[in-house]
Amino acid sequence: MAQVRRNNLRPCIRLLLLPLLAVTAVSAGASPVTSGDLYALSKLKSSLLSRSARNSTSLADWDVATPPPPSSSPAASHHYCNFSGVTCDASGNRVVAINLTGVPLHGGVLPTEVSLLDALASLTVAACSLSGPIPASLASMLLRHLNLSTNNISGFFPSGPEPYFPSAEVIDVYNNSLTGPLPPFGGGRLRHLHLGENYFSGGIPEEYGASKQLEHLGLNGNFLSGRVPPSLSRLKRLKEMYLGHDNVFDGGIPSEFGELEALISLDMAHCNLTGPITPELGRLTRLETLYLYSNNLVGKIPAELGNLKNLVNIDLSFNKLTGEIPASFAGLTRLKLLNLHGNELQGVIPEFVGELSQLEILQAWENNLTGELPANLGKNGRLLTLDVTDNRLTGAIPPGLCAGRRLQFLFLMRNKLSGPIPEDLGNCKTLAKVRLNSNFLNGSIPAGLLDLPMNSMVDLSDNLLSGELPEVIPSAGLGFLSGASNRLSGPVPPEIGHLKKLSLLNFSANALTAGVPGELSHCESLTVLDLSRNQLAGEIPTEITNLKVLTMLNLSRNSISGELPLEISKMISLGVLDVSYNNLSGRVLQSQLQGVFAVSDATDFEGNPGLCVERVTAASCSRLQRSWRRDDKTWTMPLWIVPAVSAVVVAMAVYLGLKWWQAARRRPAAWKMTLFQNLELEMDDVLGCLREENVVGRGGAGTVYRCATRSGAEVAVKRLRGPGRRDHGFRAEVATLGGVRHRNIVRLLGFASGAEGSLLLYEYMPAGSLGTVLHGERGALLGWGARLRVATEAARALCYLHHECKPRILHRDVKSSNILLDSAMEAHVADFGLAKFLCRGASGSGAVAAAECVSVVAGTYGYIAPEYAYTLRVDEKTDVYSFGVVLLELVTGRRPLGDFGDEIDLVHWARSAVPRPSDATAVLAVADPRLPPEPAGLIAGLFRVGISCVRESSQARPTMREVVHVLSSFVPPVADPSNSTSALSL
Numbered sequence: 001m002a003q004v005r006r007n008n009l010r011p012c013i014r015l016l017l018l019p020l021l022a023v024t025a026v027s028a029g030a031s032p033v034t035s036g037d038l039y040a041l042s043k044l045k046s047s048l049l050s051r052s053a054r055n056s057t058s059l060a061d062w063d064v065a066t067p068p069p070p071s072s073s074p075a076a077s078h079h080y081c082n083f084s085g086v087t088c089d090a091s092g093n094r095v096v097a098i099n100l101t102g103v104p105l106h107g108g109v110l111p112t113e114v115s116l117l118d119a120l121a122s123l124t125v126a127a128c129s130l131s132g133p134i135p136a137s138l139a140s141m142l143l144r145h146l147n148l149s150t151n152n153i154s155g156f157f158p159s160g161p162e163p164y165f166p167s168a169e170v171i172d173v174y175n176n177s178l179t180g181p182l183p184p185f186g187g188g189r190l191r192h193l194h195l196g197e198n199y200f201s202g203g204i205p206e207e208y209g210a211s212k213q214l215e216h217l218g219l220n221g222n223f224l225s226g227r228v229p230p231s232l233s234r235l236k237r238l239k240e241m242y243l244g245h246d247n248v249f250d251g252g253i254p255s256e257f258g259e260l261e262a263l264i265s266l267d268m269a270h271c272n273l274t275g276p277i278t279p280e281l282g283r284l285t286r287l288e289t290l291y292l293y294s295n296n297l298v299g300k301i302p303a304e305l306g307n308l309k310n311l312v313n314i315d316l317s318f319n320k321l322t323g324e325i326p327a328s329f330a331g332l333t334r335l336k337l338l339n340l341h342g343n344e345l346q347g348v349i350p351e352f353v354g355e356l357s358q359l360e361i362l363q364a365w366e367n368n369l370t371g372e373l374p375a376n377l378g379k380n381g382r383l384l385t386l387d388v389t390d391n392r393l394t395g396a397i398p399p400g401l402c403a404g405r406r407l408q409f410l411f412l413m414r415n416k417l418s419g420p421i422p423e424d425l426g427n428c429k430t431l432a433k434v435r436l437n438s439n440f441l442n443g444s445i446p447a448g449l450l451d452l453p454m455n456s457m458v459d460l461s462d463n464l465l466s467g468e469l470p471e472v473i474p475s476a477g478l479g480f481l482s483g484a485s486n487r488l489s490g491p492v493p494p495e496i497g498h499l500k501k502l503s504l505l506n507f508s509a510n511a512l513t514a515g516v517p518g519e520l521s522h523c524e525s526l527t528v529l530d531l532s533r534n535q536l537a538g539e540i541p542t543e544i545t546n547l548k549v550l551t552m553l554n555l556s557r558n559s560i561s562g563e564l565p566l567e568i569s570k571m572i573s574l575g576v577l578d579v580s581y582n583n584l585s586g587r588v589l590q591s592q593l594q595g596v597f598a599v600s601d602a603t604d605f606e607g608n609p610g611l612c613v614e615r616v617t618a619a620s621c622s623r624l625q626r627s628w629r630r631d632d633k634t635w636t637m638p639l640w641i642v643p644a645v646s647a648v649v650v651a652m653a654v655y656l657g658l659k660w661w662q663a664a665r666r667r668p669a670a671w672k673m674t675l676f677q678n679l680e681l682e683m684d685d686v687l688g689c690l691r692e693e694n695v696v697g698r699g700g701a702g703t704v705y706r707c708a709t710r711s712g713a714e715v716a717v718k719r720l721r722g723p724g725r726r727d728h729g730f731r732a733e734v735a736t737l738g739g740v741r742h743r744n745i746v747r748l749l750g751f752a753s754g755a756e757g758s759l760l761l762y763e764y765m766p767a768g769s770l771g772t773v774l775h776g777e778r779g780a781l782l783g784w785g786a787r788l789r790v791a792t793e794a795a796r797a798l799c800y801l802h803h804e805c806k807p808r809i810l811h812r813d814v815k816s817s818n819i820l821l822d823s824a825m826e827a828h829v830a831d832f833g834l835a836k837f838l839c840r841g842a843s844g845s846g847a848v849a850a851a852e853c854v855s856v857v858a859g860t861y862g863y864i865a866p867e868y869a870y871t872l873r874v875d876e877k878t879d880v881y882s883f884g885v886v887l888l889e890l891v892t893g894r895r896p897l898g899d900f901g902d903e904i905d906l907v908h909w910a911r912s913a914v915p916r917p918s919d920a921t922a923v924l925a926v927a928d929p930r931l932p933p934e935p936a937g938l939i940a941g942l943f944r945v946g947i948s949c950v951r952e953s954s955q956a957r958p959t960m961r962e963v964v965h966v967l968s969s970f971v972p973p974v975a976d977p978s979n980s981t982s983a984l985s986l
Contacts, residue, residue, distance in 0.1 A: 037095045038064060040116035041080055048100075048108035051131075058103050059084070087122075094119035097145075100128055107131040107152070115141055126150055126172075133937075134173070139164035149174040149194070152969050154937035156180035156920075157195075163188065173198065174218060177969055179920065179940055182219070186210040194218035196242060199944045201225065201917055204243075209234040218242040220267060223917065223948055225249065228268075230256040237262055244269035244291065246948065248956045251275065252297070258283040269315065270294040272956050277316075279304040286310055293317040293339065294955055303328045311335055317363065318342035318955070325350055334358055341365040341387070349374055349388070354398075358382060365389035365411070372396070373417075379403045387411040389435070397421060397441075402428035413459065414438040421446050421460075433457040437482070445470055445483070453477060461485050461506065469507070474498035482506040484530070492531065494519040506530040508554065516555065518543040525549065532556040532578065540564065540579070545571055551738075552576040557607075559583060564611060569595040575674055575734065581607030588613040598672040675750035675761070676738035680710040686717055686752060686759065697769070697817075706764065714764040715749060718831075719757055734760070737832070740805065744797035746820055746830040762830065766823050770794075770886075771816035775895055780930040784938055785972035786825060787890045791942065792967040793827035794819050798883060799960040801832055802876045812874055814882035815863045815896075816889050862896025862905050867954050877954035883963070884949025891943045893928030907950045910943075917947045935973050942970070 042064035052058060062083045080095070081088035087097035095117050101124055109132035110125070122145035123138075130148065133155030138146070144167050153176040158164070165171065169189050175197040182200050185193060186207030193211070196218040204224060208217065209231030215238060224247040232241070233256035241260070243249075244267050252273050257266070258280025265288060266281075273295035281290070282304025288311060297319040305314070306328020314332075317339045324347035325340065336358050345367040353362065354374030362377075365387050372395030377383070381404025389411050396419030401407055407428050417439040425431070426448030434449070437459045444467030450458060451473045461484040468490030469483070479501045488510040496505065497519030505523070508530045515538025516531060526547050532554045539562030540555065550571060556578040563586035564579065574596040580603060588597060597613065605613050673683045689707035697704040702720040709715060738748045752759040767773065770790060773782060782790075801809040811818075811832045818831045865881035868874065885896050888906050896906045914922040920940045924933045933939070945966055951957050958966075 036116050037078075037119075038080055040113050041083065041086070041095070043111045043113035043116075044098075047111035047113075048105045048125075048128075048130075050109060051107035052105065056104075056106070058105060059100075089119065096120060097122040097124075099124040101126045101147075103128050105129050109133075110135050110138075110148075112137045114138070118142070121145065121167075123147070134158050134178075141165075142167040144168060144189075145170045147172040148176065151176050153178060154941065154970075157183045157200075159183055169213075171195075177937065177941055177966075179937065179944065181205075182222075182224070184208075187212070190214055192216040195222070196245075197221035199223055199941060201944070203227070204229050204232070206231050208232060211235065212237065214238055215262075216240045219247070220245045222247055223944060224271075227251045228254055230254040233257055233259040235260065239263060240265045242267040244271040246956070246958055246962070247271040248951060248953070249273060253278045253281070253292075255280045257281065260284060261286070263287055265289040267291040268295070270955070272953055273297055276300075277302055277305075277321075281305060282307040284308060288334075289313040291315045293319070295319055296953075296955070297321060299323075301326050305329070306331050308332065309334070312358075313337040315339040316343070320344060322346070324348075325353075327352075329353075330355075332356065336360045336382075339363045340367065343367055345369060347371070349393075351375065353377065354379065356380065360406075361385040363387045365391070367391055369393060373398050377401060378407065381406070383407050385409040388415065390414045392416060394418070397436075399424055401425070402431070406430055408432045408454075411435045412439065417441060419443070421449070421465075423447075425449055426451075429453060431455045435459045437461040437463070439463055441465060443467070445488075447471075450478065450481065456480065456501070458482070469493050469512075472496050472499065478502055479525070480504045483510065485509040487511060489513065491515075492517050492520075492536075496520060497522040499523055501525055504528040507534070509533040511535055514538070516541055516544070516560070520544065521546040523547065527573075528552045530554040532558070534558050536560055538562070540584075542567055544568075547571070549573050554578045555582065556580040557582075561585070564588065566592055569597045571595060573676065573738075575676075575738065578604045579608070580604055583610070584608040585610030586612070596674065598674065600672075671752050671754035671756075671759075673750060673752035673759075677747070677749045679713070679715070679749060679761075681715070681750075681761075682710075683752060685710065686761070689717055690719060714766075716762040716764045718760045718762065720760065737809070740801075740809070740832070742797055742800045744793040744826070744828055745800065745832065746828045763828075765820035765828060765830075767821035767825060769817045770819040770821060770827065771889075773821060774816060774889060774893065779893060779928070783973075784931060784935065788938060788942065788967065788970055788972050790819065790821070790825070790827040791887055791890055792964070792970075794829055794886070795883065795960060795964045795967055797827070797829035797832075798879055799964045801829075802879070802960050808876070810874055810876065811879045811882075813860060813863075814879050814886065815860050816886050819886065865954065866952060875954070876959065877957045880949050880957045880960060880963070881954070883960070884946045884957075887942055887946030887949060891923075891928065891939060891946060892926050893930060910947065914943070914947075917944050938970055938973065941966075 041062065045059050045062045045064055049056060049058060078088065078092055080086060081092055085098055085100045086095055088094060089096045096119055105128040107129055110130065112135045114135060115137035120141065121143060123143055124147040126147050127150040130151035130153055132153065134148065134153060134157060136158040139158040143165065146168060147170065149172045153173065155178065157178055157180065167189065170192040172192065172194040174194045178198040178200060180200065181202040182195060182205055184205040184207045187210045190211045191213050193214060194216065200222040201224065203226030204219065206229050209229065214235050217238060220242040227250050228243065233254065238260055239262055241263065249271050252275030253268065255278045263284050264286055269291040276299035277292065277297055279302040282302060285307065287308050290311065293315045299321065300323035301316065301321055303326045306326055309331060311332050312334050313336060315337065321343040323345065325345065327350065330352035333356065335356050338359065341363045347369065348371030349364065349369060351374045354376035357380045359380060360382050361384055363385065369391040371393065373393060375398050377398055378401035383401060383404065384406055385408060386401060387409065393415040395417065397412065397417060399422040401410065402424060405428065408430055409432060413435045418441065420443030421436065421441055423446045426446035429452055431452050432454050433456060435457065441463040442465060445460065445465060447470045450470055456477055457480040458478060459480065459482045461482045463486050465483065465486040465488060467488065469488060469492065471493055472495040474495065478499050481502060482504065484506045488507065489512065491514035492512055494517040497517060502523045503525050505526060506528065512534040513536065515536055518541035521543035527549050529550060536558040538560065540560060542565045545565060545567040551573055553574060559582065561583040564584050566588065568577065569592060577596045577600055605611055671683050671687065686707060689705050694705040694707065695703055696706045702718050705717045707715050707717045734751050746765065747763045748760060749763060750761040773779060798811060801811060809832055813831055818829065820828045820830050822828060863882040863885045865878045868878060885906060888910050889896065892910065894906055900909045910926065913926050920936050923940045923943045924936060927933055927939050945963060949957055949963065
């Protein structure tokens with residue numbers, strides 16, 4: 001029996017011995033340490049390429065399948081030392097460095113097994129599209145250099161039992177999506193710590209002050225709060241410190257920072273600093289860059305800053321600084337950048353500013369500066385930008401601003417400057433934009449000023465300029481040319497027609513003569529042409545109708561004669577036409593009232609005795625003088641016929657007038673429609689859609705109807721509340737909005753106006769609004785991936801309106817119900833800029849009209865930024881706040897109002913429920929319960945961005961461009977079914 005048991009155990013013993021035999025075989029053929037390196041590299045490659053396409057060529061030479069060579073042949077050992085980006089030690093045995101900068105890894109993840117490379121001293125995987133967390137195992141490695149910057153890494157920064165990263169000299173995780181508190185590094189060998197452009201929150205750890213070797217500290221672009229710790233002043237070797245940009249600190253600049261004697265660069269911009277600029281900064285004698293812009297700093301600029309003899313860049317803009325530019329700045333002889341704009345500075349720009357030999361950029365706009373510009377400004381030969389807009393400067397523009405032939409931007413508008421424009425500006429080939437408008441400049445426009453090859457904008461309007469317009473060479477790149485409200489004379493140069501990039505041409509209110517050049521029809525980009533209030537004669541050239549993108553044409557108050565070209569009615573883009581007070585003649589029949597003719601008022605044509613536009617002009621076409629002839633002789637009526645016919649006409653007029661009045665009470669007033677797109681749509685079709693069964697939405701702006709065109713396509717018709725508006729301003733701005741083109745903006749297809757109201761025609765969005773989907777039964781099907789996509793698309797639309805449209809467009813009523821979804825569930829922002837039109841059309845007068853205006857401009861309760869209550873002003877940051885509320889809606893699934901009791905809204909509830917936005921557990925507790933609480937990093941990231949957008953201080957909120965950058969860095973969940981449109985039924 002015992003023998004049987006022993007025989008039965010033999011197979012088990014053999015199985016137990018197999019691993020030991022395998023280890024023995026490995027030790028006989030290769031070093032187990034080096035095979036461990038190969039194993040770690042194989043796991044690293046597999047994880048880094050886990051989300052790459054199968055045909056990806058990244059890390060193609062990493063042949064991790066080949067086993068290591070026998071230890072007996074060291075000359076041929078360890079082929080992985082030749083892998084791209086891999087460096088081994090001098091013996092060729094161990095991997096000591098990996099550098100994969102710029103290798104496209106498409107969302108790959110760092111594996112835990114990277115810690116098996118226990119000889120690794122340097123790991124650089126920068127700008128590779130990495131995702132996922134940083135492995136916690138890295139914290140115990142003896143890495144001296146870790147660079148994971150510019151990726152999509154999320155989660156908390158790894159920490160553990162101290163010491164962690166005990167050998168680290170460089171840690172750089174700049175520009176990722178890391179959350180949580182800052183890691184409390186202290187002491188050790190750390191020289192370079194860059195944690196900027198992430199989502200770290202909370203305060204700056206006091207331990208940082210113990211990192212005595214630290215030379216670079218980057219914490220900018222996070223969500224940090226609390227006071228800036230004075231203990232940072234103990235970093236005596238610190239050369240660069242970046243604390244600004246979206247952090248929201250309490251208090252001001254610690255006076256102890258004056259002890260940072262090695263500091264070269266200090267950036268504390270845009271981080272909610274208050275109080276005065278501490279004069280102790282004047283002790284930082286090695287300082288070259290000082291950025292304190294976009295804060296709430298007050299008081300005078302300390303004279304002690306003049307002690308910073310090495311200063312190259314100083315930016316104190318967008319604060320509340322008062323007093324004068326310190327005389328001590330005369331000693332800043334190395335200064336290249338001097339930015340003081342957006343403050344409340346007084347006094348003159350000192351003469352010594354013109355003597356600063358290295359000065360390249362001077363911006364002091366929006367202050368209360370007086371006196372003259374320094375006589376020697378620009379004569380150093382280095383000036384690039386001069387902007388002193390919106391001050392009270394007097395005197396002449398000094399010659400020599402472009403002495404070095406480097407000047408690019410010259411902005412002197414809205415001052416009290418006088419004298420001629422310096423002739424040498426006409427030879428400044430580097431000029432890109434010139435704005436001298438709203439001054440008292442006289443003399444002629446310098447020859448060559450309109451010919452500069454790099455110049456895209458010249459605005460000389462509202463001055464006292466005289467003489468003829470200079471010639472323009474065909475190669476000029478002007479896009480904006482205005483000389484309105486001057487005393488210019490002579491003809492409009494036909495060479496202007498060669499300016500292919502010109503979008504605006506305005507020489508109104510001058511004394512120009514001759515005619516409208518037909519050559520202007522070659523300005524293929526022209527959208528605005530205003531030559532009104534001149535002395536132009538001749539006819540309107542029919543070639544002008546070839547301008548395909550023209551939205552406004554104003555030729556009023558001239559001496560233009562001939563017939564009004566009927567081809568103008570076929571200019572699809574034209575929304576505003578004014579030819580009043582000329583000598584035009586002809587007749588436009590009611591059947592020809594198309595395009596811009598259909599939306600024009602009598603005021604657009606009045607003052608032309610020989611011109612009749614049926615149903616538009618005040619006078620009847622029958623009032624035009626006629627000659628009745630018979631047999632080539634004038635027929636003279638008997639005198640008795642006149643009173644008899646008059647009596648009959650009066651009687652008929654009274655009878656017909658009563659009939660017309662009775663009929664008018666039974667039928668709607670006449671409507672006039674302008675289309676920006678080619679649609680098979682008539683006004684009767686639109687009016688026929690305005691029925692209750694076609695209503696798809698109601699709001700403060702009006703009612704939305706669903707309408708089908710004759711071709712079967714569908715459009716949305718918004719009927720604005722209030723009376724109809726036909727004024728030039730309304731039509732011009734609607735025409736501007738009709739020209740807005742962006743993938744994620746609902747296209748404005750046209751508009752109509754009548755006595756009963758105004759209609760806006762939009763492309764139809766079949767899936768409805770985000771608010772309807774999110775807060776309805778389909779909200780549970782809108783997964784985290786879809787919510788991220790919708791948020792990113794809406795943010796891109798607002799970014800386009802704020803930063804790319806010229807002029808910029810404020811939405812003024814951002815909310816989830818104004819984000820519409822198409823059949824593919826792609827987001828489209830609607831009703832942009834609409835609130836301003838509602839304000840302009842507010843009924844009533846005085847306080848009543850003002851109250852109506854406030855109610856529509858402010859937006860929608862629950863989305864209104866807090867500063868509106870006391871400023872009654874809107875700007876981009878007002879839209880940012882409203883968008884932040886939308887983000888909180890997406891994360892929590894809750895409405896902005898109504899779910900929290902009286903006087904509590906979503907913003908205040910979210911802040912109280914999650915006091916520390918970096919607390920991912922707290923964020924998941926308020927996340928939409930209809931969805932799974934993962935991926936936690938994405939949910940926390942969306943919440944953090946939302947909270948940053950609804951900060952109390954408008955200056956502390958990010959821009960929409962910054963929001964887009966952050967949202968685009970988030971990686972959607974791979975397995976999220978909402979990434980496809982099939983998850984939602986329409």
